[in-house]
Amino acid sequence: MTRTILLTEPIAETGMALLRTAGEVHVAGTTDETALRPLLAAADALIVRSSPVTAKMLEAGRRLKVVGRHGAGLDGIDLVAAERLGIRVVGTPGANSESVAEFVILAALALARQAPRAAAALSAGAFGPDRSLPSAVVAAGLTGTMLTGRILGLVGLGAIGRGVAARARALGMTVIGHDVAVTKPPPGVRLVEMDELLGESDVVSLHVPQTEQTIGLIGATALERMRPGGLLINTARAGVVDTEAVLAALDSGRLGGYAVDVFHPEPPDPGDRLLRHPLVFATPHMAAMTSDALDAMAVAVARGVIDHLG
Numbered sequence: 670m671t672r673t674i675l676l677t678e679p680i681a682e683t684g685m686a687l688l689r690t691a692g693e694v695h696v697a698g699t700t701d702e703t704a705l706r707p708l709l710a711a712a713d714a715l716i717v718r719s720s721p722v723t724a725k726m727l728e729a730g731r732r733l734k735v736v737g738r739h740g741a742g743l744d745g746i747d748l749v750a751a752e753r754l755g756i757r758v759v760g761t762p763g764a765n766s767e768s769v770a771e772f773v774i775l776a777a778l779a780l781a782r783q784a785p786r787a788a789a790a791l792s793a794g795a796f797g798p799d800r801s802l803p804s805a806v807v808a809a810g811l812t813g814t815m816l817t818g819r820i821l822g823l824v825g826l827g828a829i830g831r832g833v834a835a836r837a838r839a840l841g842m843t844v845i846g847h848d849v850a851v852t853k854p855p856p857g858v859r860l861v862e863m864d865e866l867l868g869e870s871d872v873v874s875l876h877v878p879q880t881e882q883t884i885g886l887i888g889a890t891a892l893e894r895m896r897p898g899g900l901l902i903n904t905a906r907a908g909v910v911d912t913e914a915v916l917a918a919l920d921s922g923r924l925g926g927y928a929v930d931v932f933h934p935e936p937p938d939p940g941d942r943l944l945r946h947p948l949v950f951a952t953p954h955m956a957a958m959t960s961d962a963l964d965a966m967a968v969a970v971a972r973g974v975i976d977h978l979g
């Protein structure tokens with residue numbers, strides 16, 4: 670019998686071509702649960718990008734053998750329900766980690782150099798003809814700092830944390846890291862406890878999954894422990910950071926800048942203060958969105974799903 674592979678949204682052609690060798694491929698073109706449920710009834714495999722997979726969706730998939738997640742974290746999938754129903758879940762760990770690691774360097778530089786604010790001021794015509802642009806930048810308080818010689822603290826030393834560490838070291842940063850499961854640090858990284866990491870780092874970057882232990886990991890207490898004017902980068906998950914506490918720390922000047930790529934809900938409400946705050950560099954969950962990573966994830970998820978279709 671022909672197998673049906675349902676995708677909520679299309680993936681890169683490299684992956685689509687592989688899937689076509691294994692069955693009939695159907696792209697729903699929606700992530701809406703109600704619209705998906707009838708389509709799931711006929712599916713042997715489901716592939717999602719970043720949208721949730723609920724217990725109800727899994728129950729609707731009476732023939733479903735495998736769910737593929739085009740990405741690293743599986744936190745959007747009801748893994749308990751999948752296990753109860755005997756449905757395998759596969760992700761694409763590592764396929765996008767280099768892209769995210771590069772993006773973290775971009776975010777660190779953007780914050781350290783106040784580049785988004787400066788670009789916005791230039792576009793808004795904020796610099797008059799009465800002085801040179803470089804001196805206007807200084808007068809507007811848009812002077813940056815270098816990353817070279819500064820300390821980077823990585824919370825989580827998995828695939829992405831390690832990729833960031835290597836790049837940051839190449840920039841001449843000192844790198845420290847904290848990870849509950851790592852005993853042998855990556856080259857050139859000193860393992861420290863969380864409090865030490867917060868107190869020593871000029872830039873803190875988060876690379877942990879969202880779990881019961883990491884929800885609210887960076888709240889008011891952690892922010893108090895950070896160096897005054899320190900920079901925080903969150904490409905992990907929205908729940909790892911208490912957004913209200915971050916906004917308060919930015920308003921008080923305690924925190925020097927916040928780069929955030931992940932929101933709850935996604936997309937964020939257009940009125941979300943994070944999107945307007947001058948010290949926030951907010952991006953639309955794009956850290957992994959390179960053509961390189963999209964190809965790698967598409968091939969990895971297609972292979973993973975095909976393997977489990979039997």
Ligand SMILES: NC(=O)c1ccc[n+]([C@@H]2O[C@H](COP(=O)([O-])OP(=O)(O)OC[C@H]3O[C@@H](n4cnc5c(N)ncnc54)[C@H](O)[C@@H]3O)[C@@H](O)[C@H]2O)c1
Pocket residue numbers: 740741742762763765766769824825826827828829830847848849850851876877878879880882883904905906930931954955956957958
């Ligand atoms: N913004 C994006 O586009 C994007 C893309 C990919 C991944 N991510 C996020 O980045 C996260 C990290 O990805 P990865 O590929 O490096 O994952 P990974 O599994 O390779 O590494 C995660 C590390 O976090 C550590 N960890 C878990 N709980 C911890 C805790 N309480 N304190 C300290 N360390 C802890 C683990 O031991 C592990 O070493 C993912 O879970 C995902 O949420 C975001």
